[in-house]
Amino acid sequence: MSHLYKRGDVYYYRRRIPSASKRFCVSLKTSNHADASRLASCYDYYFSQIIINRMKFDFKNINFDNISKLEVTIGADGSRTLKTTPEEINATNGDKFSMLLAAFGSGLSVIHSPSQIPSVLPDSSVPAAVPVPVFDDSLPTIDEAIELYRKHRISKKESMAKFDTHFKRLSEICGSMRINQVTYKHAFEIVEKLKQMPWNMRPYFHLSMDDIIDQYDGDKCYTYSNVNNYIDRYNSFFNKFLASVFPDSNIRVSPFSTLRLDEELTPPRMDKVPFEHQDLKVIFRSNRFSMKDFSHNYQYWGPLIALYTGARRAEIAQIMKKDVYMVDDYWCIDINDDDLGKKLKNIGSRRIVPIHQELIDLGFLDFVKSVNGNPDTRIFREIKKSTDKEGFGRPLEEFNRYIRTLAKFEKKYFHSFRGTFSSDLHAEGVDYITRYRLSGRAEQSRTVEEKHYIKLKMKTLHENLHKVSYWQFVQHLKP
Known part of the structure; x- marks a missing residue:
């Protein structure tokens, strides 16, 4: 806004008055630009109305003591009414100080000749008639x-x-x-x-x-x-x-x-603490896993898939039968958002990851084959609802409540499997590019070369994946 300027920490509205040696200047009494802009727009409206209507006053015939201020009333339909109080001033021809009069109102009531006007601008001790609109009660809340x-x-x-x-x-x-x-x-x-x-x-x-x-x-x-x-x-x-x-x-x-x-x-939050190996022992020896005491397949297979892939809840919940297939003689899971209802966190989440042999030994492929339906059927058919943000992943939050019935898992959730997976890969010396490819980290974390030119073969991903093993925690689950 061209008439807005800042002096120190406070915004002012100033505008040059035609044929006057000084400018109209008033403090907006705020240091916030948004508030100052909105107040300044009120002043702009006042001046625009004066200019549009070409209000000219006969300076000699005006009694300044009778002028208190100008008001704008805005109706419910957005219409404006401009008036002076206590009485209307009729427009006449030819006075160069009419804008000062209209802007300052009673602030000019002490002036008795044009020569005195520069002495009260812009530092007048008499408050100006601030043109803040007077709104009626019909304006909506x-x-x-x-x-x-x-x-x-x-x-x-x-x-x-x-x-x-x-x-x-x-x-x-x-x-x-x-x-x-x-x-x-x-x-x-x-x-x-x-x-x-x-x-x-x-x-x-x-x-x-x-x-x-x-x-x-x-x-x-x-x-x-x-x-x-x-x-x-x-x-x-x-x-x-x-x-x-x-x-x-x-x-x-x-x-x-x-x-x-x-x-x-954003202040750091330690809300994604990885599971320790001792935690895995407690979880996978509980009745849900060791006694197969679960109501839905995702309650059993969801945590196991997360342990061996580091995948997110939504990525696991939306896996379809057709997403499990062989690439270069290795069984893989295709994590994508190609079908209705599927959601991915970012472009780096789209990936094809090998399936760990230990997960296969636990019967994962047999489970996928046992799911009735065509290739477009999700392997967790019991999850019916997809949300805008999380896709089908919301029901897997039930795991967070379940583990708290086993022990005090402070700041550990389903997502903690992802931290465990990445931490263990790092401990085994797997480079970060491979870790990113396996876990689907954000693209902005990579260089241009890593994004577009370094293409890892499935064999490389498979070999690095098998550097970690959780067999000691889950071998008792083998059918």
Whole structure:
């Protein structure tokens, strides 16, 4: 915004007045650019109305004591009414100080001649008539606007689960405010509280953020990426939806626009601690595995596949019969997102990995062959529902609850198999390029050469995979 400038930590609005030797200048009393831009847009509207209507006043015939301020009233339909108080001033011809008069209102009531005007600009001790719009009660509140936005998103056939989660927190702090009253201060408060929200919000969804902060004593909180998802949603709400539906509401910049967090600075969380070998002994000697005491096949085979491949929950849950086949005389699992409902975390997750001989000896191939259906059938047919984020992987979270009935597994989950697999490969001297290929690490972790030119043969992957062995923990499971 060309009329906005910063002096120290505070933003000011200044604008040159035609034929005047000074500029109109007023402090916006904020150090936040988003808030300053929104206030400055109010001043822009005032000046644009004065210019459009070419308001010219007869300076000599105006009694400054009768002028208090100018007001703008915005109706429900977005229409504006511009007026002066306490009485209308009729436009006449030819005075170069009309804009100063319109901008300062009673701030010029002490002036009795044009020569005195430069002495009160821009450092007048008399407060200017700040042109902040006066809104009537028909302007929608944030809650009302959220409901309009919700209907808009439903019309586009989008899932409302995340929508409701995100906007519940905005409504909690700002729900009763008018749509133009949300400032940087309110936005900052929301973001600071979101940073303290627990990773798993389901047990706390019905509580307010303050209550959640009081009750939650864990250290597994939202990452900066999670918080940015909220901020992006709010920016879209303010910048795109409200600005288009209410074009004259002075919403030009979202109050959340400068609050995105640097995701690389997310505080480290130790929530993916690998299983120790002693943990594996406890898990695989439990009744679920040793006595085959399970209700669904994924409860038994899911952890074993994760142990020998380091695959993620969703990758395991979406394996189809056709994804298990031979490559260069080695049995492999093709991890892909080629079919409906399949999800991968990143492009590096797409891979073909060899199957460890120990997993084959435990009867994995026989299990795959025993699954009824065509090649497009998932081997865990009992998992019916796919989610937008995790594909079919959600049911495997049941494993996390199960192992806590066996022992105190602090900060260890299904995902910990992935850490165990990578750690053991590293301990056996397997280079990181091979480890990345086997476990499907993110592409940004690799160089251009590693991404595009180094192609590992299946034989190499197979040999490196077999450098690790978990037979001592699972041999009693052999049929």
